[in-house]
Amino acid sequence: MELDGAAAIVTGGASGLGKATARALLDGGASVVLIDLPGPRGEEAVAELGEGATFMAADVANEAEVQAAIDVATAIAPLRVAVNCAGIVTANRTVGRDGPAPLEAFERTIRVNLIGTFNVARLAAATMAQQEPAVGRVPGGPDTSERGVIVNTASVAAFDGQIGQAAYSASKAAVAGMTLPIARDLSKLLIRVVTIAPGIFETPMMAGMPDEVRHSLEEQVPHPSRLGHPAEYAALVRSIVANPMLNGETIRLDGAIRMQPK
Numbered sequence: 001m002e003l004d005g006a007a008a009i010v011t012g013g014a015s016g017l018g019k020a021t022a023r024a025l026l027d028g029g030a031s032v033v034l035i036d037l038p039g040p041r042g043e044e045a046v047a048e049l050g051e052g053a054t055f056m057a058a059d060v061a062n063e064a065e066v067q068a069a070i071d072v073a074t075a076i077a078p079l080r081v082a083v084n085c086a087g088i089v090t091a092n093r094t095v096g097r098d099g100p101a102p103l104e105a106f107e108r109t110i111r112v113n114l115i116g117t118f119n120v121a122r123l124a125a126a127t128m129a130q131q132e133p134a135v136g137r138v139p140g141g142p143d144t145s146e147r148g149v150i151v152n153t154a155s156v157a158a159f160d161g162q163i164g165q166a167a168y169s170a171s172k173a174a175v176a177g178m179t180l181p182i183a184r185d186l187s188k189l190l191i192r193v194v195t196i197a198p199g200i201f202e203t204p205m206m207a208g209m210p211d212e213v214r215h216s217l218e219e220q221v222p223h224p225s226r227l228g229h230p231a232e233y234a235a236l237v238r239s240i241v242a243n244p245m246l247n248g249e250t251i252r253l254d255g256a257i258r259m260q261p262k
């Protein structure tokens with residue numbers, strides 16, 4: 001899928017992996033609407049990213065707010081790319097010192113990470129479905145007719161959840177699990193769906209961890225033995241968008257880490 005002359009939406013675009021993705025899509029020639037919670041960080045990110053970036057405040061789980069952001073994107077150019085980076089992390093043991101894990105935190109995690117991802121995917125796909133197909137091609141490869149690409153973000157916690165991660169792992173495993181059925185649903189519409197399962201990346205979500213925790217996490221990554229950089233996540237998004245054969249799959253991006261129980 002060509003980015004030049006296309007519009008993209010990136011949820012969680014005011015921070016971390018989403019902001020790096022927005023930068024990479026802008027570099028590729030797309031106009032990008034950042035979707036994130038209300039607050040100054042959205043406009044700050046737009047100022048940092050420069051021309052081609054727009055901010056729309058929205059909760060990813062809110063139908064009307066996400067639709068309004070998609071409408072802003074399609075007013076600029078055909079919507080070809082939707083990247084789901086919005087997410088929250090919660091940690092509660094199933095039974096902790098204060099008793100059973102709070103159900104409210106479990107529900108909130110599922111609402112943002114899973115329902116929010118599906119909400120954005122379904123609304124973006126419905127808009128893409130109304131557009132004329134474009135040509136996707138890698139250098140030397142054949143032309144492929146496609147309408148759009150949806151990229152979701154799971155986590156390695158979808159597969160190797162740690163102590164306290166029941167809610168987070170459930171939400172991310174569900175994102176990985178719905179990737180193939182959504183790709184099948186949207187295949188006739190010429191829309192691809194791919195999920196990235198990152199290992200540990202250096203973003204505000206992970207900032208503030210003590211040095212010894214960081215060091216221990218880095219040591220758990222076989223190679224390269226460090227945290228991932230948001231630009232490396234964004235580069236994979238670009239590859240997914242560019243390659244018409246990538247579809248219906250969850251790709252680990254993790255330096256071969258397999259998370260230990262804690």
Ligand SMILES: NC(=O)c1ccc[n+]([C@@H]2O[C@H](COP(=O)([O-])OP(=O)(O)OC[C@H]3O[C@@H](n4cnc5c(N)ncnc54)[C@H](O)[C@@H]3O)[C@@H](O)[C@H]2O)c1
Pocket residue numbers: 011012013014015016017018035036037058059060061084085086087088089112116153154155156197198199200201202203204205206
């Ligand atoms: N950083 C990592 O190590 C790591 C690893 C695996 C997976 N992930 C996943 O990658 C994604 C991006 O994480 P990040 O590290 O960039 O985190 P981050 O905290 O830097 O960014 C997440 C963004 O999502 C936004 N957001 C949260 N709830 C929202 C909602 N309801 N509606 C709209 N926006 C909302 C936040 O405001 C924030 O700007 C998340 O889904 C996270 O679970 C991150």
